[in-house]
Amino acid sequence: MDLEIYDETKTVPQAKLDMVADLIEFAGNFIKLPSETEMSVTLMDNEAIHQINKEYRGVDKPTDVISFAIEEDNPDEMEIIIPEDADFKMPKNIGDIMISMDKVKEQAEYLGHSEERELGFLVVHGFLHLNGYDHMRAADEKEMFGLQKEILDAYGLKRD
Numbered sequence: 001m002d003l004e005i006y007d008e009t010k011t012v013p014q015a016k017l018d019m020v021a022d023l024i025e026f027a028g029n030f031i032k033l034p035s036e037t038e039m040s041v042t043l044m045d046n047e048a049i050h051q052i053n054k055e056y057r058g059v060d061k062p063t064d065v066i067s068f069a070i071e072e073d074n075p076d077e078m079e080i081i082i083p084e085d086a087d088f089k090m091p092k093n094i095g096d097i098m099i100s101m102d103k104v105k106e107q108a109e110y111l112g113h114s115e116e117r118e119l120g121f122l123v124v125h126g127f128l129h130l131n132g133y134d135h136m137r138a139a140d141e142k143e144m145f146g147l148q149k150e151i152l153d154a155y156g157l158k159r160d
Helices: 013-032 046-057 102-109 113-131 140-153
Strands: 003-007 036-043 065-069 093-100
Touching: 003 013, 003 046, 003 093, 013 036, 013 113, 013 140, 036 102, 036 113, 046 065, 046 102, 065 113, 093 102, 093 113
Parallel strands: 003 036, 036 093
Antiparallel strands: 065 093
């Protein structure tokens, strides 16, 4: 997995950044993503995610996580032609996740679990959205939340 992590808050301890990277790698292996998959995670504060939420979703308040999946089959984009004898694979970029570290802290306290568990939950939730999972219908919600729980439990971030 080719993962870029950006800490816009400049306050997240290295151990949490490492956990995010490990968890994304674990989740990618769990759902069998190609190893050359690319994505990013940006950790920010409530003010920054509020602006993104307002601009892109029309919601005038901060949120905990926003996922921007990259559409691979855009008919308006020019097709990239790779020669058949090329000895590399074109990486698959699945998109970007943005997480409010303020919300991580608030929600962990409210829910009575660790900030690591809350951060892990939001990382996996956003990651699954990038991979086409959704929770708009009951059946989809059951599938997504079930897989989310499986990944978090297998990684060791079970809910207390």
